Amino acid sequence: MADEVKLLGSCKSPFSRRVEIALKLKGASFELSDLDVFFSKPPELLQHNPVHKKIPVLLHRGKAIAESLVILEYVDEVWSSSGIRLLPEDAYERAMARFWAKFFDDKCIQPLWMSCWTKGDMQKHLLEESKLHLTTMEGALKDKKFFGGEEIGLVDIVVLCSVYWAQIAQDVFKVDVISEEKHPILCRWMKEITNSDVLKDCLPPRDELFLVFQTNKDDIAALMTARYGSN
Numbered sequence: 001m002a003d004e005v006k007l008l009g010s011c012k013s014p015f016s017r018r019v020e021i022a023l024k025l026k027g028a029s030f031e032l033s034d035l036d037v038f039f040s041k042p043p044e045l046l047q048h049n050p051v052h053k054k055i056p057v058l059l060h061r062g063k064a065i066a067e068s069l070v071i072l073e074y075v076d077e078v079w080s081s082s083g084i085r086l087l088p089e090d091a092y093e094r095a096m097a098r099f100w101a102k103f104f105d106d107k108c109i110q111p112l113w114m115s116c117w118t119k120g121d122m123q124k125h126l127l128e129e130s131k132l133h134l135t136t137m138e139g140a141l142k143d144k145k146f147f148g149g150e151e152i153g154l155v156d157i158v159v160l161c162s163v164y165w166a167q168i169a170q171d172v173f174k175v176d177v178i179s180e181e182k183h184p185i186l187c188r189w190m191k192e193i194t195n196s197d198v199l200k201d202c203l204p205p206r207d208e209l210f211l212v213f214q215t216n217k218d219d220i221a222a223l224m225t226a227r228y229g230s231n
């Protein structure tokens with residue numbers, strides 16, 4: 001139990017991957033409990049995240065922490081002396097990183113993701129919304145190498161996972177959500193970050209995720225539309 005670290009997550013989840021990346025960047029060893037959470041709720045998940053019933057949940061020294069942004073900050077604090085810092089040292093810069101991570105989660109994820117899985121007017125509306133908010137995110141990046149400046153930080157990890165997943169989903173559904181033309185700054189950043197020495201082995205192989213989406217696309221689209229609205 002001393003420093004036992006277990007992640008209730010899934011290799012198919014971008015939120016879970018945020019935490020995996022953070023733990024890897026810190027050099028922390030952990031066990032991944034790969035759960036299937038969409039069509040059933042494993043008892044382990046209900047026990048440790050009774051409020052949201054979602055992955056990821058980090059179990060550390062027998063205590064559970066839920067919500068990926070909360071977990072990332074926890075990881076940064078607990079493993080403060082190892083690996084890279086996820087949040088900046090400067091208080092203002094730290095506040096800004098929290099602001100952009102929250103903006104991304106609150107405003108960008110749903111339209112970005114759902115515009116891949118919907119059709120018709122709803123898809124048109126979501127594509128507009130996604131374009132607007134991702135352009136705002138590009139404003140936060142401007143001519144910086146990473147959201148974290150010269151180094152990869154918390155916002156980079158947060159945005160990376162969702163954009164990587166969405167770029168694969170958009171290819172499955174042949175939708176133009178993120179392209180060089182629409183989001184040149186974000187695409188430039190994606191190339192930089194996915195090729196960086198620090199992160200290049202931290203993402204799941206593209207072909208594997210493509211196959212998961214391709215194989216399950218009707219089920220996932222039905223689930224998403226049932227949850228977030230009809231076409």
Ligand SMILES: N[C@@H](CCC(=O)N[C@@H](CS)C(=O)NCC(=O)O)C(=O)O
Nearest residue numbers: 013014015037054055056067068069
């Ligand atoms: N705000 C949460 C979102 C987590 C989330 O949506 N997890 C998904 C997997 S990608 C999940 O557990 N879904 C199960 C469900 O919605 O029933 C976080 O940042 O951790």
